[in-house]
Amino acid sequence: MLDNTRLRIAMQKSGRLSDESRELLTRCGIKINLQQQRLIAFAENMPIDILRVRDDDIPGLVMDGVVDLGIIGENVLEEEVLTRRAQGEDPQLSILRRLDFGGCRLSLAMPADSVYTGPECLDTKRIATSYPHLLKKYFDSKGLTFKSCLLNGSVEVAPRAGLSDAICDLVSTGATLEANGLREVDVIYRSKAVLIQRAGELSDDKQALVDRLMTRIQGVIQARESKYIMMHAPSEKLEQIIDLLPGAERPTVLPLAGDQSRLALHMVSSETLFWETMEKLKALGASSILVLPIEKMME
Numbered sequence: 001m002l003d004n005t006r007l008r009i010a011m012q013k014s015g016r017l018s019d020e021s022r023e024l025l026t027r028c029g030i031k032i033n034l035q036q037q038r039l040i041a042f043a044e045n046m047p048i049d050i051l052r053v054r055d056d057d058i059p060g061l062v063m064d065g066v067v068d069l070g071i072i073g074e075n076v077l078e079e080e081v082l083t084r085r086a087q088g089e090d091p092q093l094s095i096l097r098r099l100d101f102g103g104c105r106l107s108l109a110m111p112a113d114s115v116y117t118g119p120e121c122l123d124t125k126r127i128a129t130s131y132p133h134l135l136k137k138y139f140d141s142k143g144l145t146f147k148s149c150l151l152n153g154s155v156e157v158a159p160r161a162g163l164s165d166a167i168c169d170l171v172s173t174g175a176t177l178e179a180n181g182l183r184e185v186d187v188i189y190r191s192k193a194v195l196i197q198r199a200g201e202l203s204d205d206k207q208a209l210v211d212r213l214m215t216r217i218q219g220v221i222q223a224r225e226s227k228y229i230m231m232h233a234p235s236e237k238l239e240q241i242i243d244l245l246p247g248a249e250r251p252t253v254l255p256l257a258g259d260q261s262r263l264a265l266h267m268v269s270s271e272t273l274f275w276e277t278m279e280k281l282k283a284l285g286a287s288s289i290l291v292l293p294i295e296k297m298m299e
């Protein structure tokens with residue numbers, strides 16, 4: 001029996017979001033042992049239980065208040081919200097934060113040799129998808145209709161199998177479409193993973209824990225997006241060097257022992273330093289340029 005005083009977080013058991021969901025929680029300092037093929041994992045060092053489920057089940061578990069938090073793709077979340085609304089329900093939950101993984105788009109695709117001049121081409125046509133409500137919302141907004149062919153997997157084979165004229169499926173690199181002789185013709189929704197919370201008040205203890213987790217998640221994501229940059233540079237080129245580093249804070253400037261003409265610069269940058277910029281820095285006389293990953297940040 002689950003202990004109701006512990007914060008429950010649902011994440012995908014195995015799939016596109018599972019490694020990064022686990023990595024995020026681990027980086028937030030939650031010690032979880034997910035080695036065994038178990039549905040529930042108990043954190044060793046915090047009052048947190050992790051439920052590992054099919055991603056399709058996560059929005060419902062949060063909306064029904066079975067878990068407190070969930071990590072889910074916006075595409076699956078929005079489809080479930082629209083499904084429940086279509087059934088006359090008024091689903092409640094809040095999105096705490098957009099995360100930095102699980103990026104993909106829900107797109108319309110057609111056989112590579114077909115002509116596409118806009119969504120009107122697909123008016124009244126049959127479209128295979130696992131996201132009928134998101135697709136309907138898009139078609140409704142254009143004043144168009146379509147016949148739905150609902151498939152929960154292998155959507156990309158539908159046109160070849162003669163089941164549909166087009167498909168509406170998730171795309172990231174486009175390799176799956178290409179391998180199936182299809183061409184992406186329109187993007188209808190852009191998605192990332194999000195952290196969601198059930199409606200209703202949490203107990204004070206749970207709320208305090210969620211607040212701490214949110215600060216840590218912010219720190220983890222910000223650290224992943226930032227770099228620590230160090231270099232030695234000629235003192236008289238300081239401003240020109242700073243101008244080459246737009247995403248960086250004002251640097252810390254340190255003297256170099258025994259060399260009055262040069263300085264050591266240290267700074268955090270929200271952008272990575274490209275080779276081209278490093279070459280320009282070197283041309284200005286900078287040397288010993290180091291770009292280091294940052295593990296954690298707290299402002």
Ligand SMILES: Nc1ncnc2c1ncn2[C@@H]1O[C@H](COP(=O)(O)OP(=O)(O)OP(=O)(O)O)[C@@H](O)[C@H]1O
Nearest residue numbers: 012015016017054055056073076102103104170172
């Ligand atoms: N190619 C992709 N690149 C990045 N993210 C993706 C990609 N495809 C899907 N996603 C995101 O990851 C989520 C999970 O995708 P996955 O393919 O693992 O789902 P699934 O097969 O439905 O898994 P489950 O067995 O849990 O139901 C998607 O809903 C989407 O938000």
Ligand SMILES: O=P(O)(O)OC[C@H]1O[C@H](OP(=O)(O)OP(=O)(O)O)[C@H](O)[C@@H]1O
Nearest residue numbers: 016153154170171172173174175176177
């Ligand atoms: O544009 P691409 O980079 O090729 O990615 C798109 C594919 O990725 C997802 O499936 P996944 O590989 O997760 O397998 P699944 O169909 O078993 O969910 C998605 O459903 C597409 O089929």
Ligand SMILES: [Mg+2]
Nearest residue numbers: 054055056057
């Ligand atoms: Mg699924």
